[in-house]
Amino acid sequence: MPPARMVVCIERREVVARDHVELYFRHPALTAAVPGQFAHILTEGTLRRPLSFSRLDPASGLAAVLFRVVGRGTAWLAARREGEPLDLLGPLGRGFPPPEPDRPWCLVGGGVGIPPLFAAWARWKASLRAPITVIAGARTREAVVMVEDFRAGGAEPWVTTDDGSLGEAGTVLGPLRRWLASHPQGQVYACGPTPMLAAVAAAVQGHGPCYLGLEQRMGCGVGACLACVVPAADRATWPPWRRVCCDGPVFLAEEVRLE
Amino acid sequence: MSDNPLAVEVAGMALPNPIIAASGTFGFGPEYAPYVNLARLGAVAAKGVSWDPWPGNPPPRVWETAAGLLNSIGLQNPGVEVFCREDLPFLRRAQTRVIANVIGRTIDEYARVVERLEREAGIDAIEVNISCPNVKEGGISFGQDPDHAAAVTRAVRAVTRRPVIVKLSPNVSDPVAIAQAVAAAGADALSAINTVIGMAIDLKRRRPALGAVTGGLSGPAIKPIALRVVWEVAQSVHIPIIGIGGIESAEDVVEFLMAGATAVMMGTVTFRDPGRMEAVIEALPATLRALGFECVRDAIGAAQGFCEEARP
Numbered sequence: 001m002p003p004a005r006m007v008v009c010i011e012r013r014e015v016v017a018r019d020h021v022e023l024y025f026r027h028p029a030l031t032a033a034v035p036g037q038f039a040h041i042l043t044e045g046t047l048r049r050p051l052s053f054s055r056l057d058p059a060s061g062l063a064a065v066l067f068r069v070v071g072r073g074t075a076w077l078a079a080r081r082e083g084e085p086l087d088l089l090g091p092l093g094r095g096f097p098p099p100e101p102d103r104p105w106c107l108v109g110g111g112v113g114i115p116p117l118f119a120a121w122a123r124w125k126a127s128l129r130a131p132i133t134v135i136a137g138a139r140t141r142e143a144v145v146m147v148e149d150f151r152a153g154g155a156e157p158w159v160t161t162d163d164g165s166l167g168e169a170g171t172v173l174g175p176l177r178r179w180l181a182s183h184p185q186g187q188v189y190a191c192g193p194t195p196m197l198a199a200v201a202a203a204v205q206g207h208g209p210c211y212l213g214l215e216q217r218m219g220c221g222v223g224a225c226l227a228c229v230v231p232a233a234d235r236a237t238w239p240p241w242r243r244v245c246c247d248g249p250v251f252l253a254e255e256v257r258l259e
Numbered sequence: 260m261s262d263n264p265l266a267v268e269v270a271g272m273a274l275p276n277p278i279i280a281a282s283g284t285f286g287f288g289p290e291y292a293p294y295v296n297l298a299r300l301g302a303v304a305a306k307g308v309s310w311d312p313w314p315g316n317p318p319p320r321v322w323e324t325a326a327g328l329l330n331s332i333g334l335q336n337p338g339v340e341v342f343c344r345e346d347l348p349f350l351r352r353a354q355t356r357v358i359a360n361v362i363g364r365t366i367d368e369y370a371r372v373v374e375r376l377e378r379e380a381g382i383d384a385i386e387v388n389i390s391c392p393n394v395k396e397g398g399i400s401f402g403q404d405p406d407h408a409a410a411v412t413r414a415v416r417a418v419t420r421r422p423v424i425v426k427l428s429p430n431v432s433d434p435v436a437i438a439q440a441v442a443a444a445g446a447d448a449l450s451a452i453n454t455v456i457g458m459a460i461d462l463k464r465r466r467p468a469l470g471a472v473t474g475g476l477s478g479p480a481i482k483p484i485a486l487r488v489v490w491e492v493a494q495s496v497h498i499p500i501i502g503i504g505g506i507e508s509a510e511d512v513v514e515f516l517m518a519g520a521t522a523v524m525m526g527t528v529t530f531r532d533p534g535r536m537e538a539v540i541e542a543l544p545a546t547l548r549a550l551g552f553e554c555v556r557d558a559i560g561a562a563q564g565f566c567e568e569a570r571p
Contacts, residue, residue: 005294046328046478047530217319220530224286226335227321238337240314
């Protein structure tokens with residue numbers, strides 16, 4: 001689906017946890033997005049806010065974004081009401097590829113990195129013949145979002161929190177390493193803060209394919225301004241960067257260098 | 260003269276309207292093609308190109324500020340050869356006016372890039388960037404000294420028959436001196452202003468928000484600075500000026516025209532609203548009429564007369 005600019009009314013608004021809001025939209029161009037793609041949403045700031053889709057459900061006609069309030073733009077967005085119109089560019093970027101059906105699949109999400117993985121899991125879980133594992137972690141219990149959504153769909157995520165307030169105390173790395181020990185050739189899809197992704201990439205190295213959904217401070221969202229770059233793993237070839245907005249936000253772990 | 264009330268001529272370049280996509284905010288054109296009709300714009304200023312590829316600065320490269328945007332992209336570009344081979348063909352086909360923006364670390368590099376561009380069809384003017392605050396060598400260092408600015412202008416002037424536009428920096432104590440020097444050195448037009456040097460601190464990370472520490476401020480926050488530079492330069496040189504800095508509406512455009520600009524460039528607003536340039540073109544005739552102007556040309560410098568009357 002080619003990207004477009006659209007004005008879409010908020011169909012539903014839910015506060016899913018403290019400082020975490022999910023907004024639903026009804027638009028066929030959005031539900032046709034690939035999990036891992038994002039919408040670049042107009043707020044009152046100078047720049048739009050790139051938000052990955054948390055749900056892409058052609059059956060219900062609903063797409064959604066789930067975000068944490070971190071600054072003025074997201075605070076403004078969180079204060080919108082049902083029925084209010086939002087100006088979106090999207091779907092933008094390169095999402096996750098469909099997982100290989102016969103390879104064990106592990107989805108590793110940290111905080112607001114969990115939602116795009118939920119969209120991927122919902123889109124492709126039925127296509128998998130191999131077992132699927134979901135690992136969801138965050139700093140503290142209320143930031144581990146969408147666990148109930150996974151449960152409602154028949155998955156039981158392994159939950160970790162840095163402070164031990166929910167699930168296993170520690171990071172997603174503990175369960176991921178145990179999973180890799182028993183599924184050395186499994187495929188890993190991860191999304192979360194950059195330090196988490198760097199650690200996931202390091203842990204998965206030498207195992208199966210590992211796809212990472214990255215975030216970076218973004219300008220235009222369409223590849224023009226070159227703001228949202230991350231270092232390319234191969235610095236010898238041009239360009240030495242990858243643009244998160246259009247070369248990504250999903251990359252093979254080997255493509256990028258996370259520092 | 261044309262019946263089109265928006266038509267203007269900048270340094271021999273006939274533009275259907277005075278709205279130009281600012282260099283660095285519009286890529287090489289195709290990135291915004293799904294959202295913007297390039298043919299509708301007055302012109303497109305392509306992202307700056309150097310002789311060799313430049314990697315640009317470490318991220319983060321943008322930071323939002325009150326009514327503005329800090330950037331420290333650092334002129335990342337694939338070099339003039341790749342630009343000619345891979346990017347220029349699209350712009351040629353886009354049926355718009357194309358301004359190639361040129362950057363260099365040395366005077367010789369500026370000249371070599373322009374010489375290379377001279378072999379290519381489909382370029383309507385050369386914009387010489389001597390004012391980017393985000394690179395240590397070249398860029399702004401040429402734009403902060405009248406003699407250096409003139410030397411770059413002369414070197415470029417000598418190797419092209421196309422109109423030469425020199426992009427001025429606000430990060431100088433006397434922009435008029437620079438403007439006069441480059442006008443005397445053969446510039447056909449000026450564009451003003453490039454971004455204003457600034458910085459921000461990321462409180463949570465306890466470090467400068469931008470990877471390059473400092474960056475260039477753009478957006479409505481710098482509009483008054485840009486207007487003042489255009490105003491002063493317009494009184495001191497006799498070549499056209501393209502106004503740049505925080506322009507978001509047809510009223511903003513007319514402000515710059517009345518201050519002495521012949522055309523304007525828009526950039527930062529495109530990031531939030533890719534359709535804004537076309538919307539401004541759409542709104543401009545009615546805005547001009549409401550202010551008592553029949554056409555863009557009538558508005559150019561219209562506020563300058565007031566200055567004389569108001570002086571004691």
